[in-house]
Amino acid sequence: xxxxxxxxxxxxxxxxxxxxxxxxxxxxxxxxxxxxxxxxxxxxxxxxxxxxxxxxxxxxxxxxxxxxxxxxxxxxxxxxxxxxxxxxxxxxxxxxxxxxxxxxxxxxxxxxxxx
Amino acid sequence: xxxxxxxxxxxxxxxxxxxxxxxxxxxxxxxxxxxxxxxxxxxxxxxxxxxxxxxxxxxxxxxxxxxxxxxxxxxxxxxxxxxxxxxxxxxxxxxxxxxxxxxxxxxxxxxxxxxxx
Numbered sequence: 217x218x219x220x221x222x223x224x225x226x227x228x229x230x231x232x233x234x235x236x237x238x239x240x241x242x243x244x245x246x247x248x249x250x251x252x253x254x255x256x257x258x259x260x261x262x263x264x265x266x267x268x269x270x271x272x273x274x275x276x277x278x279x280x281x282x283x284x285x286x287x288x289x290x291x292x293x294x295x296x297x298x299x300x301x302x303x304x305x306x307x308x309x310x311x312x313x314x315x316x317x318x319x320x321x322x323x324x325x326x327x328x329x330x331x
Numbered sequence: 332x333x334x335x336x337x338x339x340x341x342x343x344x345x346x347x348x349x350x351x352x353x354x355x356x357x358x359x360x361x362x363x364x365x366x367x368x369x370x371x372x373x374x375x376x377x378x379x380x381x382x383x384x385x386x387x388x389x390x391x392x393x394x395x396x397x398x399x400x401x402x403x404x405x406x407x408x409x410x411x412x413x414x415x416x417x418x419x420x421x422x423x424x425x426x427x428x429x430x431x432x433x434x435x436x437x438x439x440x441x442x443x444x445x446x447x448x
Contacts, residue, residue, distance in 0.1 A: 253439075259422055261375075261439040307374065311437070318365060319426065319437050321375045 218243045220310050220322035228328045229298050237293045237325045239308030245269075247313035250284065250291045255324070256304045264306075267291065298329045334358060335427050337440030344415055344447055351411045352443045354381075354425030360405035361427035365437070366398075369422040381408040381425075415447040 219242040229235045241250065252264040265275065267284050275282045279296045295302055308322040334357040344350045354364055362383045367375040379400055380388040387400035397419075399411040408427075412419055424442040 251437075259444065260441045261424065263439075318377065318380065320377065321367075323374045326372075 218245075218248075218310050218312055218320050220308050220320060222306075222308055222322040222325050224325045225323070226326045226328070228330060231300060231329055231331050232297050234294060234296050235298050235327065235329075237295075237306050237308075237327065239291045239293065239322060241289050241291065241308070241310045241322075243310060243312055245312040245314065249311045251307075251309040251311070251319065252282065252291075252293050253307045253309060253321075254304045255307060261307075264293075295327075298327075300329050300331050303327055303329045335425065335438045335440040337423075337425055337443050339443060340441060341444040342446070344445070346416055346447055347414055349411055349413045350415055350445060351409055352423055352425075352445075354408045354410070354427070354440050356406045356427045356429075356438075359427075359429040361408075361429070362405060364402060364408040364425055364427045366400065366408075366410050367424045367426070369424065369442075375424060378410075381410075383408075412445065415445070417447045420445055420447045 221240045223238055248269045250267045254262040254264055272284050281294045283292045305324045305326045307324045309319045311319045336355045336357055338353045342350055364381040366378045368378050369375045377390050378393045381400045381402040383402045383405055389395045397413055402408040422442050422444050424439055426437045426439045428437050
């Protein structure tokens, strides 16, 4: 069965600090997709990244970076030089090849960036 | 990019009444859509899979007679919360994938906040 764990329930950092959000997943499939979504207070889900199981290259997009480690089943997300606008709940998610549309979410990490 | 639209964005209804939420894929066809529910400070929990032209598939613990799903066309799925109670108050979000483009990213609607009073 697929499962996503985000051990950090809440994180608070001071603006300009770097912060890493952890994500550990479980799946029996060899082909799967991992996602990160941001959910600001408005509630709308904002897509951040998708990574397939065959691509372990780390990715950087501006202040965001992702570290995918299949050996440890982790897909961690780092925000560099955090800003107040980064305050939101962040969800790591997983979908398996057998049902790409069916996205299973982790419990989420609430990030507060303090000015 | 692909867009999924939900309507209404928020709704308040009285206990015992029914409320319908629409989920539309605006620029692509979706044979499958998904409905999620999110309680305050919790994660999104998959409720059901909506299949165009056939019955929806419900996750364990979700009452199919209470949460009626209809997927009448390739661009529209509806979720009807019947005989709503205050405990049904939640944030409901749908998602769909643009299968025609072979994409694997699920697009989410903006969500519907339901308050039952």
